Amino acid sequence: MQLTNRSKQVSNKEMTLAEKMYLPAVIGGLAITIRHFFRKKPTIQYPEVKKYLGPIYRGHHILKRDEQGRERCTACGLCAVACPAEAISMVAAERKKGEESLYREEKYAAVYEINMLRCIFCGLCEEACPKQAVYLRHDQMVPVFQERDEVIYGKDKLVEKMDDRYIRANNSEVKTTPTEPSLTRAAT
Amino acid sequence: MDLTILLVKGIIILAIFAITLGIAAYSTYAERKVAAFLQDRIGPNRAGPFGLLQPLADAGKMFFKEDFIPAQASKWLFILGPCLAMLTALMSSAVIPFGDTIKFGNYAIPVQAIEINIGVLYIFGVVSLGVYGVMVGGWASNNKFSLLGAIRAASQNISYEIALGLSLIAILMMSGSLSLKAIIDEQATFFEWNIFTQPLGFIIFLTCSFAECNRTPFDLPECETELVGGYHTEYSSMKLGFYLFAEYINMFVSSAFISALYFGGFHYPFMNEVGQALEKSLGTITGHNVATALGVIVYFGKIFFFIFFYMWVRWTLPRFRYDQLMNLGWKTFIPLAILNVVLTGAGLLYNFKYATWLIAIVMIVLAVTSTARAPKRDIIPQQS
Numbered sequence: 001m002q003l004t005n006r007s008k009q010v011s012n013k014e015m016t017l018a019e020k021m022y023l024p025a026v027i028g029g030l031a032i033t034i035r036h037f038f039r040k041k042p043t044i045q046y047p048e049v050k051k052y053l054g055p056i057y058r059g060h061h062i063l064k065r066d067e068q069g070r071e072r073c074t075a076c077g078l079c080a081v082a083c084p085a086e087a088i089s090m091v092a093a094e095r096k097k098g099e100e101s102l103y104r105e106e107k108y109a110a111v112y113e114i115n116m117l118r119c120i121f122c123g124l125c126e127e128a129c130p131k132q133a134v135y136l137r138h139d140q141m142v143p144v145f146q147e148r149d150e151v152i153y154g155k156d157k158l159v160e161k162m163d164d165r166y167i168r169a170n171n172s173e174v175k176t177t178p179t180e181p182s183l184t185r186a187a188t
Numbered sequence: 189m190d191l192t193i194l195l196v197k198g199i200i201i202l203a204i205f206a207i208t209l210g211i212a213a214y215s216t217y218a219e220r221k222v223a224a225f226l227q228d229r230i231g232p233n234r235a236g237p238f239g240l241l242q243p244l245a246d247a248g249k250m251f252f253k254e255d256f257i258p259a260q261a262s263k264w265l266f267i268l269g270p271c272l273a274m275l276t277a278l279m280s281s282a283v284i285p286f287g288d289t290i291k292f293g294n295y296a297i298p299v300q301a302i303e304i305n306i307g308v309l310y311i312f313g314v315v316s317l318g319v320y321g322v323m324v325g326g327w328a329s330n331n332k333f334s335l336l337g338a339i340r341a342a343s344q345n346i347s348y349e350i351a352l353g354l355s356l357i358a359i360l361m362m363s364g365s366l367s368l369k370a371i372i373d374e375q376a377t378f379f380e381w382n383i384f385t386q387p388l389g390f391i392i393f394l395t396c397s398f399a400e401c402n403r404t405p406f407d408l409p410e411c412e413t414e415l416v417g418g419y420h421t422e423y424s425s426m427k428l429g430f431y432l433f434a435e436y437i438n439m440f441v442s443s444a445f446i447s448a449l450y451f452g453g454f455h456y457p458f459m460n461e462v463g464q465a466l467e468k469s470l471g472t473i474t475g476h477n478v479a480t481a482l483g484v485i486v487y488f489g490k491i492f493f494f495i496f497f498y499m500w501v502r503w504t505l506p507r508f509r510y511d512q513l514m515n516l517g518w519k520t521f522i523p524l525a526i527l528n529v530v531l532t533g534a535g536l537l538y539n540f541k542y543a544t545w546l547i548a549i550v551m552i553v554l555a556v557t558s559t560a561r562a563p564k565r566d567i568i569p570q571q572s
Contacts, residue, residue: 017554017559019559024555
């Protein structure tokens with residue numbers, strides 16, 4: 001099977017004198033490498049310049065709220081079941097009177113934790129969630145951590161802020177640094 | 189010997205020493221940068237502007253790493269190895285004339301650490317000692333892979349040194365002197381540069397100096413895939429640094445040597461006219477010194493080109509197989525070098541300097557005819 005049209009037939013034939021002299025081949029090789037010397041470099045200077053990774057990139061987790069600011073999660077545990085790395089754990093609680101503006105359903109997650117050392121960013125939690133509460137942001141990576149007690153992300157780090165709502169914009173015009181919050185900040 | 193001459197000599201020696209070390213340090217940076225550019229990358233650019241402080245950072249790292257000596261190693265030889273490599277590398281730049289003379293009052297002092305009339309012989313002596321550094325290091329490590337690397341280095345250096353010396357003999361015959369200054373002065377006019385009179389000798393010399401410097405495609409002593417690392421497998425921190433540093437110094441010295449022998453050293457076309465014009469406008473002494481400085485700059489340009497060439501080749505050619513290396517050295521270069529010597533001699537008899545072009549022409553004709561007569565490679569479509 002031919003995989004590329006650049007493959008060459010290997011041959012065992014005797015080299016001609018010109019080939020045995022090496023020099024023509026050496027000069028040809030030098031010509032090829034010097035052409036690369038002047039070529040434009042495709043390198044992206046990473047921390048300063050960031051590339052748009054596409055709308056389906058799986059980055060930082062987020063627990064969504066709905067339009068009225070109520071948490072969508074009902075602590076059903078399907079994400080934890082779906083998680084192959086067993087990174088998600090949660091404690092469910094019942095909504096009390098007067099908390100209707102905080103939680104959408106009668107049950108909610110009092111504690112919701114993701115162990116970022118275990119998470120493999122497979123996105124199965126996102127798929128498993130029936131309430132569309134868990135998402136992996138396409139525009140933000142989990143920041144680097146130095147301490148081991150920083151790696152368990154609780155609700156304080158996961159639940160989205162109402163003034164900086166996350167929408168998965170499929171905006172093909174966005175080419176650079178989508179990690180800047182201004183590019184994905186929701187209009188609503 | 190006057191005190192003034194002694195003083196100026198001392199300054200020149202120190203300057204050459206400092207320049208050698210500086211160039212070797214920045215060769216490591218240049219190597220990485222050139223490698224990156226040839227491979228469509230950018231290379232070091234974080235330490236300082238354009239990554240220019242990278243050699244300092246590397247040196248700092250080298251000094252603070254753990255200096256490990258294996259328990260079964262021969263301790264003193266283990267320390268002696270890198271010292272020898274460094275020592276021989278630094279010694280060889282002493283006889284290279286970096287420029288014409290500096291006029292200083294009544295004195296005319298050559299820009300050269302020591303002017304001796306056996307300069308070429310001195311360099312060869314020192315360079316052939318250089319292999320001891322590698323050999324001792326590989327042996328003292330008490331590691332079979334290191335020893336194999338050292339053996340490969342030793343046999344490679346010995347076999348290529350013969351061809352190196354023989355290709356040089358033709359030049360010595362033409363200039364009639366072993367002094368590097370005399371060899372350079374003999375190439376005063378552009379078309380008498382040895383590259384034009386000795387094209388074959390130049391190719392042999394260049395290839396052999398690649399082998400002498402252990403640079404690709406002749407870097408068999410160090411080879412991660414076969415030898416875990418080569419003769420310096422057991423070395424760490426600054427001892428390894430010395431070995432690698434010595435390699436870069438050797439590269440600098442051999443670039444200087446090649447430019448001196450084949451590319452006219454500090455000479456450049458219309459040098460006399462420029463020199464006369466400068467002396468007319470600036471006065472005899474200042475003009476002469478400025479002209480000398482110009483020559484030094486030209487010489488360093490040539491040296492930098494050859495250092496770049498070393499790197500260019502390194503990122504182009506793959507390593508030779510060991511039997512190919514030996515075949516090339518013994519069966520090709522030594523006979524060719526001898527033929528070169530004979531033809532140069534014949535040319536000198538009839539007062540014709542360009543006699544060795546005959547070999548080049550014959551080789552080109554042979555190559556073309558062999559390619560024309562070779563059976564065409566029939567292309568079999570690949571089976572699906």
